Amino acid sequence: MPSLKDIKNRISGVKNTQQITKAMKMVSVARLRKLQQHILSFKNYFNNLKFILSEISTLNSVSGNIYFDERDTKNILFIIVTSDRGLCGSFNLNLFRYLENEIIPEYRNYFDSENVSFICIGRKGYEYLRKNKFKIERNYLHLFVELKYDISIKLSKIISESYQKLKYDKVYIIYNEFLSTAKSTVRCKQFLPLKISDCTQGDKNLCEKYILEPDTRSLIQSLTPKYLSSEIWQVLIDSYASELSARMLAMDMATENTKEIIRLLSSEYNKKRQDSITREILEIVSGANALIND
């Protein structure tokens, strides 16, 4: 049986926890709000870029471009985007489960013949992959502390260079897609080769509509790296937004939970206190009675 003092200690302990979870929630809210502005202004850039790329690329003009051409798949690269820190509910777990239940069965052959490599963004993913002995090509930690666009330029350069050297024939990104503050889903997106359907509007001849300088091919050549970096950036900010909102929800729930625990504990404390008071009175009364009877 815990004593009155024990319960009191526990209550103050839980209260401390509650303060921490509350603070963490507030931090996530603030960061998410800041990030949402980033997301909004980036959308403007991304959509325009996508639009221009789709205007100039036709089936004909992208054939022969290494970023668009499909080739026989021997080696696959997966980029998984997770968080560096925990306390964000099932954010990372969902992704690992998706990997186990969807990706591994689908690409079983490649996994069996060890033609699959990983690039990890975020510490949690790195720990998971290392524990399960997957081949980790590179890993990036603490990217989200200071999220700068340079990061995605660097990343996309590294990836597209090894793609050009035929190190991989397909590159996928697995990440949490941000749908709303309360909802995100795990998605596997094909990064390379670029899907023509994503970037072109079929075969219609748009080149006549615009003057193209220098020419279609060189334009596509200079646009694709920019497009790839922006794809990575899109994924990074999406994943970070989902992480923050997952943490926000988790911390909100934790705070609610501590409230409940505090309620239970204080009612136990009060009951016990009442008990001891009653017992004391009883003792006094029975003592007094004994005196009277004497």
Next chain:
Amino acid sequence: MKIMNLEIITPEKLVYKSQVISISIPGTIGSFQVLFDHAPIISSFEIGRIVLVDRNNLKVEFITSGGIIKVEKNNIIVLAETIEKPEEIDIKLAEEALREAKKKLSILEREDVDVDRAEIALKKAINRLKHSRKPI
């Protein structure tokens, strides 16, 4: 007044949004100027300086490391990964980049030096330094 809508956008923010009278761009196959009723064009542009004249006839200058411009029906969209005003340029950082690039280029024999990339870095640094020192 013959004015066009201009948006200069980077992945991180909307740098400039206003109405302009003209804009000069360091296009890949030569600098060009866009005025009212310009034919629709999509062009890439290189490291250099973008100068525009806003509706109050004031010159505004931007330093860029390349990007793409689209002009259609007097709406201009400029997309660039980096674009700064001359007064925003961090001279120290640019000088450091210049030194770094020069150092890389001076040891051409080494295999791990990507010459193309170092040259681009050099160009960017020179461009930044050149324009940071003479604001209009």
